[in-house]
Amino acid sequence: MTALDRLRRTQLALIAVVAGTSGLWGLAAALVTRAAADVVLGRFGAAGVVSVMVGAVVTAWMLWRGRAVWSIEQTALWVESRAPDLQYALVTAIDPRAAHAAQDLGRVIAGVDIGTLVYRAGAPVLGWAAIGALVGGVLVVVVPVARRPATLFRDARPSMAAADALSRVATIVARVFPPEYTRQSPREIREPSIITSIVGSTIDIVGRGASDGVRATVGSDSVIVVAEGSGWRARFTMPAHSRVLRLRDRRYERIVGLDPVPDNPPRVILDHPARDSTLRSLRGALVLGAQASDDIGLRDGYFELIISAGDEEGSFRSAERRIGTVNFGDASHGSMDTRIDLATLGLSAGGRLSIRAVARDDNTVSGPGVGVSETRTFRVAKAQDYDSLAVEGEPPPALDSTYLSQRMIVQRTRELRRAAPHLPRDSVTRRAAALGDQEEQLRERVQSLLNGPDEDAGGGPLLLPDWQRAFFDTAFQTLGDASGDLHAATLTTTLTAALAPELVALRVLDRVRVANRLYVRGGRPTIVVNTERVRLIGPEKPDAGPRTPEPSDDTTVLAAVARLESMARLADRSPSAAADSIAVLRAAVIGTWPAAATALGEAADAIRAHGDPRAALSRARRAITGPPSAVEGLSSWDGGGS
Amino acid sequence: MTQFVFATGQYESGDWDAAPLVPANLIDSVARYTSLDVAPVGAVVPLASDDVSEYPLIYLTGHLPFRLTDAERASVRRFIERGGMLFVDDHNHDVGGIFHTTAIEELTRTAGPFVDVPTTHRLYSCCFRFPDGPPTTSHELNGWGDNLVHPHLQAVMHGDAIQVLYSSKDYSSEWGYHPESKRFNSVDNTKFGVNIIVYALTR
Known part of the structure; x- marks a missing residue:
């Protein structure tokens, strides 16, 4: 081994000493800082971050201080300073210009035990650094314990740290075994505040110490606690609804929230056929298609047909069939399709074919969960289904009918006048009298329009405008004249005389009829402005007395917020009690406000880790009350002017 | 001092x-904004009758051809000469419409030529102030009728006094609602009608 080789080995050893010393002093500094920060800043300070930063700085500074070991010349000088007998032989030996004297120098260097030099120098340094780190570690452990008695006295319930030494429920581990059909792996949760798992999971809570005296309840149900190894174990099944697990040991209690995850039934969508229909006859092939999905896994699926036949009471019959069964093999998604020959169903008029898709999941604990799609129905129409719709026409208005009646009488009078010379006298008289009777009936109808329905029938005079009343009066009069002339008619000349009042009556009735057909726009609304009220000088005076605001209807939100606020106050005084209360509240709100439950779980975890729960509690409150909304002030009322 | 009766x-x-x-709408506005002693119900007066002289202001409007009989024309002339004021409004809001063309011709023949009423005229400031002249109507702004916004009213003037005031703005539609409905309007659009009445009574 040459002098240079020995020197390089020495350099590596010194580097290790410097690195080890730096790391240990850095660790010591970090631990001492953490202990100090725990005293000064308390649980809510950023003690961890500060201590790591201090440790890093000290380590870096120590490394910088020992940077000389990276130089081979400096290493040689370090050895020369501790072995004066070398008389700079080592420094000379690494100089290339002294290669010719290497053998002589090598003999001198071989006479010195450099390894012992390094050991004597490095061991104390490393030892002191290790002692420093040990002291720091002791401080970190001792200081928080020393601080807690004061808190213990304030707490009505035992603090977690104090319970560590006394309570058998202070340190627990939860082992969660999901049901086999979920194919999920078992998992372990240390110091759980919330246990989230699928419904039906087997959960073991294990703790230290004897099982005697340890009690556990899930909701109101007791859980058997048995001995297991050197500790105890409570086994139960994840309930279907949120519950609280209470673990008690003498006066100590621990609460764990149970957050069940339900296994939802499959979701099934029937793609084909897309809609219901009514057909004259069921013929041809019908394509069926559906998709199914499940949160864990699908077992199988099929199409279900319900065939109903018969079209009257007493003749109905129905049958159910399953077709197109598909095994999904635990897949989370799947599709199924098939087709049916409609003619084979034997449906006649009035029959119905109902189709739906069904899928089942693999739930062997509480299932299987069954999901069904919407039902589509095909109906075979009956003959009477195609009847047309009959609409009864409304009779013409009274005015129109009187006009038409009068025009008919005028036409018949004219016909009779033309035929009169060729007819026997008796026949003319009889037919004229019949027309006169019709005129009389028409006159009575006009009278009813004029005076309104008979008062005995609950009617009364109609409120006619003056101009209409004048027309009706004229019509009534002329109809009477015409009736009289017709009853007295025996010759063509008397028929001609009767036509005159008939035509007058026809014209008058036409005027009234047309006038009433005019579209009359709605009348102008009469709006009376209450100027006194507009000027606030009306008789109604406002009540200037004190007013009590109405309480909010949403008392659930208010109650939850009140509990949150009390927990935030409790977190400062009694963290362990606050953590338990938060777990209870979390179980209560998980169904209503899932986001709040998540935040509450984080708050409980933060308290148990001696962290700051306030941010998580704020998030929980936000999730319950909703985001704050900015309300702008009242808008100005400038009206475009000023 | 006799009670003011709004006459059509x-x-x-x-x-x-x-x-x-x-x-009724203008009577309500007069009661609301002024202390004039106003009759709670308007009157209808045939132009040919001698009763026209009983009223200081007569309001005329319509959609159809406007022709005066000889008796009506003579009566209107007497009415104007004795200090009465006519307010004529084209209910069609259409300067090419039959009411406008026939009314302008008939009234010019009866009372004299029309001129634009300047926006500085006392008509626009005698009660509420309308510095921009006659307020526009929703019919003008919505482009109905002749699809024009008329900047001026026309009048047959005697010196500075208006004898016949003519409007192509269709105030008859703008003001044609029951006075009880006025409370639902954020802005009362009948204020200019108050100006017309106050002007007719105080010229």
């Missing part, structure tokens, strides 16, 4: 009653 003019041609809610 009834003319033979056209649809004189096309904006039946405007009178």
Whole structure:
């Protein structure tokens, strides 16, 4: 081994000493800082971050201080300073210009035990650094314990740290075994505040110490606690609804929230056929298609047909069939399709074919969960289904009918006048009298329009405008004249005389009829402005007395917020009690406000880790009350002017 | 001092009653913003009747052709000469529309030529101040009718006094809502109507 080789080995050893010393002093500094920060800043300070930063700085500074070991010349000088007998032989030996004297120098260097030099120098340094780190570690452990008695006295319930030494429920581990059909792996949760798992999971809570005296309840149900190894174990099944697990040991209690995850039934969508229909006859092939999905896994699926036949009471019959069964093999998604020959169903008029898709999941604990799609129905129409719709026409208005009646009488009078010379006298008289009777009936109808329905029938005079009343009066009069002339008619000349009042009556009735057909726009609304009220000088005076605001209807939100606020106050005084209360509240709100439950779980975890729960509690409150909304002030009322 | 009654003019041609809610709305605004003794209900006065002289301001509007009969024309002339003021609003908001063309022709023949009312006129400052002239209407801003924003009102003037005020801005639509609905508006758009009434009473 040459002098240079020995020197390089020495350099590596010194580097290790410097690195080890730096790391240990850095660790010591970090631990001492953490202990100090725990005293000064308390649980809510950023003690961890500060201590790591201090440790890093000290380590870096120590490394910088020992940077000389990276130089081979400096290493040689370090050895020369501790072995004066070398008389700079080592420094000379690494100089290339002294290669010719290497053998002589090598003999001198071989006479010195450099390894012992390094050991004597490095061991104390490393030892002191290790002692420093040990002291720091002791401080970190001792200081928080020393601080807690004061808190213990304030707490009505035992603090977690104090319970560590006394309570058998202070340190627990939860082992969660999901049901086999979920194919999920078992998992372990240390110091759980919330246990989230699928419904039906087997959960073991294990703790230290004897099982005697340890009690556990899930909701109101007791859980058997048995001995297991050197500790105890409570086994139960994840309930279907949120519950609280209470673990008690003498006066100590621990609460764990149970957050069940339900296994939802499959979701099934029937793609084909897309809609219901009514057909004259069921013929041809019908394509069926559906998709199914499940949160864990699908077992199988099929199409279900319900065939109903018969079209009257007493003749109905129905049958159910399953077709197109598909095994999904635990897949989370799947599709199924098939087709049916409609003619084979034997449906006649009035029959119905109902189709739906069904899928089942693999739930062997509480299932299987069954999901069904919407039902589509095909109906075979009956003959009477195609009847047309009959609409009864409304009779013409009274005015129109009187006009038409009068025009008919005028036409018949004219016909009779033309035929009169060729007819026997008796026949003319009889037919004229019949027309006169019709005129009389028409006159009575006009009278009813004029005076309104008979008062005995609950009617009364109609409120006619003056101009209409004048027309009706004229019509009534002329109809009477015409009736009289017709009853007295025996010759063509008397028929001609009767036509005159008939035509007058026809014209008058036409005027009234047309006038009433005019579209009359709605009348102008009469709006009376209450100027006194507009000027606030009306008789109604406002009540200037004190007013009590109405309480909010949403008392659930208010109650939850009140509990949150009390927990935030409790977190400062009694963290362990606050953590338990938060777990209870979390179980209560998980169904209503899932986001709040998540935040509450984080708050409980933060308290148990001696962290700051306030941010998580704020998030929980936000999730319950909703985001704050900015309300702008009242808008100005400038009206475009000023 | 007699009570102010808001009068709507009834003319033979056209649809004189096309904006039946405007009178009540303006009566409400006058009561709201001024201390004028205002009648709670408006009146309808046929232009041909002698009753027109009972009212200081007559409001005319419509969509259809505007023609005055000889009697109406004579009555309107007397009304203006005796100090009355006509406020005519084109309900079509369309300078190419039939109401505008016929009304401008008829009123020019009856009362005289129209000129633009300057934005410095007292009409715009007698109660509320409108430094930019007549306020725009939603019909103008939405591009309905003639798709124009009319910067000025027109008027037949006697010196500085307005005798016939003519608007192409369709205030009849802008103000055509029940006064009880006014509380839902963030900005009361009838304030300019108050200016017209106050101006008509204080010229």
